[in-house]
Structure formats: C-alpha cells, structure tokens
Amino acid sequence: MSLRLGDTAPDFVQESSEGEIKFHQWLGDQWGVLFSHPADFTPVCTTELGLTASLKDEFAKRNVKAIAVSVDPVDSHHRWIEDINETQNTRVNFPILADADRKVAELYDMIHPNANATLTVRSLFIIDPAKKVRLIITYPASTGRNFDEILRVIDSLQLTDNHKVATPGNWKSGDDVVIVPSLQDEAEIRERFPKGYKAVKPYLRLTPDPRKN
Structure with a gap:
C-alpha cells in the first residue's frame, strides 16, 4: 500500500553505513528527511549526497536529520562515501541505509516497476517529530533534487505548525x-x-x- 500524507512513517530496523538503525528511535523528537537513490557510484546521486552533507548546518538549524537509502550493501556504501567526499569536497555526515533485502524500499513504495523493477526511485519523505509523513516527492532517475526546495518546504511546514x-x-x-x-x-x-x-x-x-x- 502506498504511503499518503498524514500517514505514520513506517518504522524499521535496517543496517546502514553507521551501523544498525532503529528508525523511529533514531529520529527521536526531530524532523527527518528520508530519501532514496537508485544506486551507489552513479553521477546524480553522488552530487545529491554531497549536497546533503554540505547542508548539515542548515538541517540542524531546523532540527532535521537526513538519512539516505538504496538497495546496495554496506560495503558498497563505504566505498562510495570515499568518492563522494573526494569529488564533492565534503564529508558524508549522515547514515545511508543498506536496503539489500528491499525492506525499507517496500515499506515506502520506492520500487516502481515501470521505472525500474530492481532499483529504488528518487523519492523523498519529510517526516515530522510525531512520525507523520508531511511531504512525498518522487523524481525521475535523471533529475537531481533541489534541496533548496526541501529546506523551503521544511520552513513552511514548521511555520504553519506554530x-x-x-x-x-x-x-x-x-x-x-x-x-x-x-x-x-x-x-x-x-x-x-x-x-x-x-x-x-x-x-x-x-x-x-x-x-x-
């Protein structure tokens, strides 16, 4: 079943580049940006994860934690992180979920067979401290996300909440x-x-x- 706005973000336990993640526990009382990328060692994804790392302070000002996911294993993530750090002049400072069994991808409907039957699409979810889904955006694989827009939406959501x-x-x-x-x-x-x-x-x-x- 597809997730819709206002639904509770599914909880899960999954391995990551920073160890085991118990998602709701990891989020705590913070906002979350969960975003999928099709595969490690791909050009658009490399730029996106580098940009996410560079925005750490902007996310922190908004009480937001970022977490990425793809179906690649942990060892692949670790090798790719070296490339991201080198080419994007940053340091990856958030976990990348290793969803080899597609558990998270299926919970969040990230496998779209008409786009690709095996890889995750370029989806993004904003999740509030109550664990409710507040934004869902899915991009084509060829189009990198605009993270200025993600920050703008977070600002809007937090403003309207207060x-x-x-x-x-x-x-x-x-x-x-x-x-x-x-x-x-x-x-x-x-x-x-x-x-x-x-x-x-x-x-x-x-x-x-x-x-x-």
Whole structure:
C-alpha cells in the first residue's frame, strides 16, 4: 500500500553505513528527511549526497536529520562515501541505509516497476517529530533534487505548525504568509498578527511572516 500524507512513517530496523538503525528511535523528537537513490557510484546521486552533507548546518538549524537509502550493501556504501567526499569536497555526515533485502524500499513504495523493477526511485519523505509523513516527492532517475526546495518546504511546514498560516506560491522564508480561512475571530487574529493583514479577498488575507520582529 502506498504511503499518503498524514500517514505514520513506517518504522524499521535496517543496517546502514553507521551501523544498525532503529528508525523511529533514531529520529527521536526531530524532523527527518528520508530519501532514496537508485544506486551507489552513479553521477546524480553522488552530487545529491554531497549536497546533503554540505547542508548539515542548515538541517540542524531546523532540527532535521537526513538519512539516505538504496538497495546496495554496506560495503558498497563505504566505498562510495570515499568518492563522494573526494569529488564533492565534503564529508558524508549522515547514515545511508543498506536496503539489500528491499525492506525499507517496500515499506515506502520506492520500487516502481515501470521505472525500474530492481532499483529504488528518487523519492523523498519529510517526516515530522510525531512520525507523520508531511511531504512525498518522487523524481525521475535523471533529475537531481533541489534541496533548496526541501529546506523551503521544511520552513513552511514548521511555520504553519506554530502559527495559523499557510504559505503562498513561490513563498520563501521571510515573505508574507496567508492567514488560514478557518481563522475568523478578529480578536485572535489581532493577537496572533499584531502587524495586521491585507485582505485581498475575504479568503485571501496576507500578513507578514509572524516570526519576523
């Protein structure tokens, strides 16, 4: 069965480049980015994992842990990590799951036979501290992921979890946000958004990012 937004992210125990991972325990009370790559020693994946390593501080600021997965064994991951570090001028600082038995791939529906019957597709899941799936994106094997977009979505999710707002199209952190239509009490609106709002339409009310001073 396919995972859907709001589902509990399946728990699992699997070997990795950093030893055995008990997924929910490993996540703890943090957000998680779980992403699959088709295979070790492939060009697009090498750049993606190098980029993920370079963004460690950005993930840490958002209380996020990253973890990768493919169907390659642990020894392959260790050899490939050397290449990633060398070619991407970084140090891989997150675990890569060794899903040789495809346990994780099947739990997260990462094997798409019409794309490839044996390798994982390029999927990514954002998982919140309650272990709920908040984002699912699947890319074609030939297209590397935009990790600026992943960080943008995390910013949006964390903002909307703490304030009764949504983020408009092409929103970036710090831009104006939208007051959710379900919030109609003017006293609460004034309390939550002391800078006020602009009502373009009754259902479209823009207000400054409530995190800004």
